[in-house]
Amino acid sequence: MQCVAARNGGVFFVYGCGGTGKTYLWRTIISRIRLTGKVVLSVALSGIASLLLPSGCTSHSMFRILIDLDKDSCCAIDVTSDLAELIKIAELIIRDEAPLQHRRAFEAVDHTF
Known part of the structure; x- marks a missing residue:
């Protein structure tokens, strides 16, 4: 929340087994930031x-990630x-289930941004 308020960016990884409250955390953060009128992509x-x-x-539909990706792909x-x-x-992009996605999909989104 401090990074969003200060607009200084950052990357955070939240790890936990099923049932530990990750979705609850995402929903709470999304609601809090949207309450202030800011845009959050989930x-x-x-x-x-x-x-x-x-x-x-x-993530494929939001970022228009291509199916066939190589190392220099863009969305x-x-x-x-x-x-x-x-x-x-x-102001914030939340990517749930991030470790399940292929590395090249992350690289394509990064190249696009």
Whole structure:
């Protein structure tokens, strides 16, 4: 919450076994930040996990991640699109089930950003 308030960025990894409250943590953080009128993007690898997050969707659909990825891939997001604007104004991006996604998917999103 301090990184969002200070707008200095950061990457955090939350690890825990099933039933330890990770989804509760995500929902609480999302609600708190959206309460102040800020934009939070919540994505997950699977459709089932994305349904548990407020306004959640899969990472492939949100970031337009290609199916066939190589080491220099980028996502299929047009720079002038509404999606690009949404990503630009987002204060926080929560990626649930991150360790289950292929490394090249992370690299494609990073190259796109």
